[in-house]
Amino acid sequence: MKVARAATVAGTEVHRRFTSPLHDDRLAAILGLALGVTFTTCFVTGLISHTLQHPPSWFTWPSRPAGLFRITQGVHVATGVASIPLLLAKLWVVYPKLFRWPPVASVAHAVERISLIPLVGGALFQLFTGTANIAYWYRPMPFFFTVAHFWAAWITIGALIVHIGAKITTTRAVLARRAEPAPIAADDPAARDGLSRRGFLATIGAASGVLVVATVGDTVRPLNRISVLAPRRLGIGPQGRPVNRSAAAAGVLDSARDPGYRLVVDGRVTRPLALSLDELRGMPQHEAILPIACVEGWSYSARWCGIRVRDLLQLTGARPLAHARVESLESYSIYGSSPLNRLQAHDPDTLLALELDGNPLAPDHGYPLRLIGPNRPGVDQTKWVHRLVVL
Ligand code: HEM
Ligand SMILES: Nc1nc2c(c(=O)[nH]1)N[C@H]1C(S)=C(S)[C@@H](COP(=O)(O)O)O[C@H]1N2
Ligand SMILES: [Mo]
Numbered sequence: 001m002k003v004a005r006a007a008t009v010a011g012t013e014v015h016r017r018f019t020s021p022l023h024d025d026r027l028a029a030i031l032g033l034a035l036g037v038t039f040t041t042c043f044v045t046g047l048i049s050h051t052l053q054h055p056p057s058w059f060t061w062p063s064r065p066a067g068l069f070r071i072t073q074g075v076h077v078a079t080g081v082a083s084i085p086l087l088l089a090k091l092w093v094v095y096p097k098l099f100r101w102p103p104v105a106s107v108a109h110a111v112e113r114i115s116l117i118p119l120v121g122g123a124l125f126q127l128f129t130g131t132a133n134i135a136y137w138y139r140p141m142p143f144f145f146t147v148a149h150f151w152a153a154w155i156t157i158g159a160l161i162v163h164i165g166a167k168i169t170t171t172r173a174v175l176a177r178r179a180e181p182a183p184i185a186a187d188d189p190a191a192r193d194g195l196s197r198r199g200f201l202a203t204i205g206a207a208s209g210v211l212v213v214a215t216v217g218d219t220v221r222p223l224n225r226i227s228v229l230a231p232r233r234l235g236i237g238p239q240g241r242p243v244n245r246s247a248a249a250a251g252v253l254d255s256a257r258d259p260g261y262r263l264v265v266d267g268r269v270t271r272p273l274a275l276s277l278d279e280l281r282g283m284p285q286h287e288a289i290l291p292i293a294c295v296e297g298w299s300y301s302a303r304w305c306g307i308r309v310r311d312l313l314q315l316t317g318a319r320p321l322a323h324a325r326v327e328s329l330e331s332y333s334i335y336g337s338s339p340l341n342r343l344q345a346h347d348p349d350t351l352l353a354l355e356l357d358g359n360p361l362a363p364d365h366g367y368p369l370r371l372i373g374p375n376r377p378g379v380d381q382t383k384w385v386h387r388l389v390v391l
Contacts, residue, residue, distance in 0.1 A: 045076035066374030070293035077297030122156030218298035238362035267390035270317035294378035306353035
């Protein structure tokens with residue numbers, strides 16, 4: 001039946017080339033459904049990450065639960081990675097349709113076919129740029145990753161909505177039908193010996209699973225040892241913790257070790273402060289177990305010890321609803337400062353940490369002082385802090 005249809009729509013020449021029974025509507029529908037779920041998940045979690053880093057004025061991201069961003073961004077990268085085999089399989093299943101004749105049957109059909117350009121292009125672009133980014137492979141991206149990935153996400157999701165609108169009726173019908181065994185093209189041994197539909201789906205599902213397990217170990221501790229493709233293995237780096245930007249790369253080796261170092265607390269305060277390292281060590285210390293969750297999907301939980309930002313706000317006479325900004329010795333960098341909204345600034349676990357797991361911070365982890373707070377993206381956990389500006 002399938003073969004007959006292929007022969008009528010595509011002509012005998014084309015049919016001979018697409019003999020696999022896996023170029024099939026039911027498979028296309030199932031893979032489409034799976035991709036709909038993974039892409040929607042990526043879009044929502046991606047928008048969360050974007051909103052945290054570019055908060056609109058009406059929006060205050062809570063500082064609790066402490067590990068929420070770790071989960072949303074871990075899920076973003078994991079579902080993105082899982083989508084790679086799904087998308088390749090889907091494209092392979094449906095590509096004979098590209099050769100359908102006549103190419104367009106109606107205006108609606110033309111719109112639907114044109115929307116495949118942003119859909120397929122956008123989907124490939126998102127998976128490629130995302131993967132290149134977490135693999136630290138920047139050369140093929142001569143544009144600013146976040147900006148391109150952000151706008152391409154809107155284009156892809158827009159095209160996905162058009163595509164779902166166009167296909168929902170067929171998908172329902174195809175999935176409602178009881179799965180018939182895939183027809184065997186009697187004249188074609190290749191088709192007969194190939195995978196069954198179920199076998200094909202199981203293979204693609206397994207490929208997705210293997211890719212995810214091979215990468216998520218840089219955020220899911222128990223999988224660390226088997227995650228051979230994880231870009232950031234836990235347990236490697238100073239103090240056994242991974243580092244993206246070293247003190248040398250940030251150009252702060254000398255300024256961080258300067259005996260004249262002071263933490264300045266100023267801005268909208270009544271009593272500005274300039275505290276030496278000894279003075280900081282002499283203040284009440286607080287301990288918190290908090291994750292660092294990089295936007296690239298890797299994360300680890302650690303025990304941090306230092307001074308509460310909240311205590312500094314009180315000491316300097318800040319307003320009760322004050323928010324703040326921390327600044328790094330690494331001043332000429334987009335990571336050189338980060339905002340603390342009022343919930344984060346007053347959270348008892350938002351610290352300017354002096355210690356990591358019971359030892360003074362290594363230079364690469366932000367010595368002498370780093371910001372660490374609950375439910376914040378890693379990019380905002382500023383290292384080598386030398387100033388807290390109260391706002
Ligand atoms: C293999 C697949 C993917 C990977 C590895 C990946 C990775 C990433 C990473 C690392 C970021 C953080 C960027 C940063 O803040 O520096 C990000 C952000 C984002 N991603 Fe993905 N992504 C993937 C697929 C997708 C897909 C399919 C979509 C949506 C259709 C998507 C939408 C977004 C959005 C909207 C952001 C926020 C960008 C911003 O902050 O402006 N991503 N992604
Ligand atoms: N001053 C400064 N702070 C910084 C960074 C940086 O480049 N400079 N990197 C940030 C990023 S992206 C993350 S994920 C966390 C942890 O990164 P690390 O691996 O460089 O310690 O620190 C953040 N703090
Ligand atoms: Mo990061």
